Amino acid sequence: MRFLAGALAWLESRSGLGAFIKPLMSHHVPRSATWWYVFGSATLMFFVIQVVTGVCLGTMYAPSAAEAWQSLRYIDKEVPAGWMIRALHGWSSNAMVVMMAIHMLQVFLHASYKYPRELNWITGVCLLLVVLALAFTGQVMRWDQDAYWGLGIGASITDRIPVFGSQIRDLLLGGPIIGGETLNRFYALHVFILPGAAIALVGLHMALIMRHGISEMPRPGAPVRPASYKKEYEERMARDGVPFHPDASQRDMIFCGVCLIALVVVAAIYGPFGPGGEPDPTLIDTNPRPDYPFMWLFGAVSLLPPASETFVMLVTPGVIVLALFLVPFLGNAGERAPSRRPVMVLAAAFAVIAIASLTWEGLASRWSPVMNGWSALPTPAQFVRGRTPLEMQGAVVFQFAQCRNCHALGGSGGQRGPALDDVATRFTPEQLTRQVQQGGGNMPAYGKNLSRAQMDAIVGFLSTLTPSYETPAAIPGAMLPLPISSAEPAPR
Amino acid sequence: MTPLFSALSSVIARRWLASVALLVSGVACDRLPGAPSSSSAPPRGSPQWTLATFDTHCRGCHSMADEGASIPLMDRSYWTFASDAHVIDATTNGQGGLMPAFLDENGGPFTADEIAALARGMRTQWGGSVAGSIAATYTAGNAVAGGLVFAQSCGSCHGPTGTAGSLLDPSYLRLVSDQGLWASTLAGRKALGMPAWNEPMPGRPSGLTPGEAADVVSWIASQRPGGRGGAP
Amino acid sequence: MSEGPGHTGCEGCGCTGGGSSGNRRAARRGFMFKLGGGLMGVGALLSALPVIGFVLGPVRRTQKNQWVALGALAKFPPGATRFATYMNPIQQPTDGESIKTACWVRCISEGKYQVFAINCAHLGCPVRWFEQSKLFLCPCHGGAYYEDGSRAAGPPPRGLFEYEWKVEQGALLIDAGRLPGMEDST
Structure with missing residues (x-):
């Protein structure tokens, strides 16, 4: 010590x-x-x-x-x-x-x-x-x-x-x-x-x-x-x-x-x-x-x-x-x-x-696209039920054209653009067509990249996106809205 | 002084040993929740790999029975007629219309081996064996005969005045390839109210025969403005 | 360099102060101080030169861009935009994987190409090509570009950076090397 x-x-x-x-x-x-x-x-x-x-x-x-x-x-x-x-x-x-x-x-x-x-x-x-x-x-x-x-x-x-x-x-x-x-x-x-x-x-x-x-x-x-x-x-x-x-x-x-x-x-x-x-x-x-x-x-x-x-x-x-x-x-x-x-x-x-x-x-990071949103996030059930073949095909175009990367449906998808669950209450089919074709508001123009038929289909699909869209109780047998494209009746 | 020193040192030694043991058992314990998992990415072809790959690259269109806009792959109906070779070909080269090619040489994300592994993995996951009663690849039938089948069995829902929306919409027909029509007819969307080809439908309680299915698809394709093909 | 005022006290020198010898010593001390300062200055400058040269070395750019082959033309079919990779011709011994570089090759038509840098013109993140919507999208801040590399939406101030290209012996070559940046402004 x-x-x-x-x-x-x-x-x-x-x-x-x-x-x-x-x-x-x-x-x-x-x-x-x-x-x-x-x-x-x-x-x-x-x-x-x-x-x-x-x-x-x-x-x-x-x-x-x-x-x-x-x-x-x-x-x-x-x-x-x-x-x-x-x-x-x-x-x-x-x-x-x-x-x-x-x-x-x-x-x-x-x-x-x-x-x-x-x-x-x-x-x-x-x-x-x-x-x-x-x-x-x-x-x-x-x-x-x-x-x-x-x-x-x-x-x-x-x-x-x-x-x-x-x-x-x-x-x-x-x-x-x-x-x-x-x-x-x-x-x-x-x-x-x-x-x-x-x-x-x-x-x-x-x-x-x-x-x-x-x-x-x-x-x-x-x-x-x-x-x-x-x-x-x-x-x-x-x-x-x-x-x-x-x-x-x-x-x-x-x-x-x-x-x-x-x-x-x-x-x-x-x-x-x-x-x-x-x-x-x-x-x-x-x-x-x-x-x-x-x-x-x-x-x-x-x-x-x-x-x-x-x-x-x-x-x-x-x-x-x-x-x-x-x-x-x-x-x-x-x-x-x-x-x-x-x-x-x-x-x-x-x-x-x-x-x-x-x-x-x-x-x-809401400005960032969800890069694999288009190939990873399925169209939710409430947005495919009761849709016509053309509208269903529009939903496919919606995925295919990578819209989902920037737009959410049913709470999943990009947040760069607005969620589209009720877009039909805000846009008429004509306005939808113009927005998709010409872009604007920080959205690219898709006019050159979508065919006429694709445009018809996607606008048809988007036009069904309202909260009040009636899902038919049973298919077949329920009345459905006609597709918005000018469907000329085919000869039978 | 010596006894004090030895007592002190023994106390210190014991405490020191105890704390070292505590430290080693605590810190070296790789079972703590923060320890990085030693498993690397799941091997190609494993169920985890299949599910992860499917979820990233396929599920956006091909999902479960009641969701997703294109043919559901997480559902058995497609796998009853689609052979591995057909799935691999469709994934490699795309399907006209809206199904992109997924092979790297075609601008896609997968190697040929990955596509083959994915096709096998999906079948294991959701499919089972091919029934073999009908070919997955479309060959044209008799359009005239098909018109009759359509009127009897499809038109009530899918005709121009039908309740489920017309199949004959020119924009729809332009978008869908013949093979796409064929696959949709065969698989159906039961969860959305459309029967598969061999399930009961109006006028045909036991479904269509393979010949009738080919006929009716031929007739639908013939209604496409500008005839065959069907490309956007 | 800290140059103090020199020592003023005499305790440690063993000298006996006073008289004219003190003045001489003061003068010599002044000279010694200047000499010391000068020698230190020259020495510092000489030793600083290589240090400065070393630190500023990267600015001199001893390595230049070179023509690099991206592969056979068959890999880039007309109308398609394809991913291509190459080893950066500007290399350092310890680069590891980081010299692997990616770019996007667009074949407009037979013999006409556009080769885009992978780096977004906004802040350099890797853009990805989306064949179906004909857009390049950036995962960082959402920059979007059209097929021809022009700006479509988002924060980028300009279109994608482009490499110069040429075709030699059936292969596509680009003039590659330094990370694209504002110098490449068009």
């Missing part, structure tokens, strides 16, 4: 580690810093998980376009606990993005970024960008079809930059194609550059927290006055503060512990992300989707009108990042309480609603 104490004393005398750590643990934090303050710690904890699991994966992953996908399959299926490490890495990355967003929202709503903590906010914004870049490059590491085509989307956006677009694209991809060097480039970013930047920024962020202290809970009528803030804050901390450990750290520990358990449970239940289909670009029967953190972006680029698309895609991210950097300088002093900052609260609400609804739209 005495030997141990001696060894510790020696270590402390040579390294000074204890003297470094002690103020970290014992510095005073405001008594009002309660459960609102745990999200930053949770973000950091998830980052540590990322580093640990990432290093584990680094021992097995083959950063080569020829082998990456196979090595992930190997980790998933052969390596003991390999899939669990991948699942932890994947879910922890999502959790880190979520915790970071909540942390950022809390800091924004409580205006903790005001004097003297402007740099805390700015390093935080830098961390946000680095973490999002880690998430994107992490998706590339899977090197499956989503990764390949996701890179294609990134390349296409880069390509639209004026003047130097294609050069920047080549720089990003490491060549004129998405290939071996592309993966290695993103690998270097994902495991060296971005984690290095993140660790440096986290260190800076923490040093700034130590320098300026944790902000108090905002109170209405207690504005920040830069001239006297620091002195008053230090006086309040000395008088009324509590040591970080254990008064505040216990809450962090409880929250982080719950998060960690939840992470393991979620990872054990839902497993790792991908890898999806093998990265063979000639397998085009694929439906590329980004990971959750970028779903809102996927939704946004789908909903932009083509005319303004390039401008919005290239300029908006810059404007948003600039606005985030400027936040602490736009309102550097004054009231911090949300109740006294209605505009900022509205701005935060707008951002949350915008990202949530765009994510929702991205997940639903």
Whole structure:
């Protein structure tokens, strides 16, 4: 025991580690810093998980376009606990993005970024960008079809930059194609550059927290006055503060512990992300989707009108990042309480609603055709019962001409165009014919591709699509509407 | 100090061992719900493969007895007369009209082997053996005699004034090939009220004979504006 | 490079300060500082050059497009649009499967072709041909194109990218290589 104490004393005398750590643990934090303050710690904890699991994966992953996908399959299926490490890495990355967003929202709503903590906010914004870049490059590491085509989307956006677009694209991809060097480039970013930047920024962020202290809970009528803030804050901390450990750290520990358990449970239940289909670009029967953190972006680029698309895609991210950097300088002093900052609260609400609804739209992807809808989704029974031969044939044309890829019947099919269950209540046969022939309203024109007979049949079928269409009680014997085509009676 | 140390170390060792055992049994247990399934795609020709392939590429038109607009394949009636060779030919080259060709060389998604496996798999799934009482491929009969059969057995529902909608609609006849008419006549759509060729129908309590079926299809085809063929 | 102000104290030098020798030392220190800064600058520049050249390498495009055979003309019957694949002539040693590339070949009539890139002109996802409706559809954002590659509906700002083609010895060749993009604007 005495030997141990001696060894510790020696270590402390040579390294000074204890003297470094002690103020970290014992510095005073405001008594009002309660459960609102745990999200930053949770973000950091998830980052540590990322580093640990990432290093584990680094021992097995083959950063080569020829082998990456196979090595992930190997980790998933052969390596003991390999899939669990991948699942932890994947879910922890999502959790880190979520915790970071909540942390950022809390800091924004409580205006903790005001004097003297402007740099805390700015390093935080830098961390946000680095973490999002880690998430994107992490998706590339899977090197499956989503990764390949996701890179294609990134390349296409880069390509639209004026003047130097294609050069920047080549720089990003490491060549004129998405290939071996592309993966290695993103690998270097994902495991060296971005984690290095993140660790440096986290260190800076923490040093700034130590320098300026944790902000108090905002109170209405207690504005920040830069001239006297620091002195008053230090006086309040000395008088009324509590040591970080254990008064505040216990809450962090409880929250982080719950998060960690939840992470393991979620990872054990839902497993790792991908890898999806093998990265063979000639397998085009694929439906590329980004990971959750970028779903809102996927939704946004789908909903932009083509005319303004390039401008919005290239300029908006810059404007948003600039606005985030400027936040602490736009309102550097004054009231911090949300109740006294209605505009900022509205701005935060707008951002949350915008990202949530765009994510929702991205997940639903109503603009995307159901690529095998025509060959996979049968015409529901209520739409074939009691139809004439021509109308039945119209239903076949409806499938055959891939209408189902964009239009739903009976709740299944594409959502790109309107559902057609009751289209006959909205369109006369003449209007139906014109719409199918000429298209319009984001529908292609089918005029050239459908014969007269096909058009007759499909319009005949569509004209039966009303909620009140009477299904005959028994066939034969019930009266049925005549087909709308000019049926000349054949000679008998 | 020594007894303290040994007591401490034994406690630590026991705890350590226990937690390692817990970790190994918990984490290495690949029975957790998140563990990636070790099974890869079902092998070609297996029932799962057949169903998955059918669901993706065929079911949109050829579904169950009461749904889908074209001949139901998830129903026995078609398989009683359609031979494997016929199914393979229809899938490979299409059937004129609205059935596309599915062979890769013809622009479709399947290799020849896949088409053969699919035909066999579908029969195992829904078919059974071919009855052999009538050929799956249409050969023309006597249109004049067929006119009489139509008037007696089909016209009450399918004639120009019939209740189930006229078969003689020129647009319908232009869309459907002779082979398509033949297959529809043979298979029927019992769930929708139309009997198969050998089932009771008006004027014919024991259904049609193979000859009558050929005759009546010939007559229906002869009513097509512009005569034979039937292509869109 | 961090260039501090040089050391100002004299504790570690073993020197005895004072007088004109102090001035000489100050002058020498100024010279040494400039020399150090200059050497570091030149060294940094020299070592940075290969790093910059290495990182910017891909922009130089050492590999060019080449003519690639898509197969015999018989594979592309008149009136049909068919799927074709080829190995990208621009290759790197570790590409694996990712150099396999797909395209759509439309034979308008005997000897007249259009070869479309697989990549949607919107954001590069793989478009699929639907023979029955004579449309190319994109699974990502629902871009749609007509048979001739022109834009039919959805977000794409233009029609499909096309490769240049030629017929040699009964085979169809295209000028392929780099990922199609805005440079190919027509």
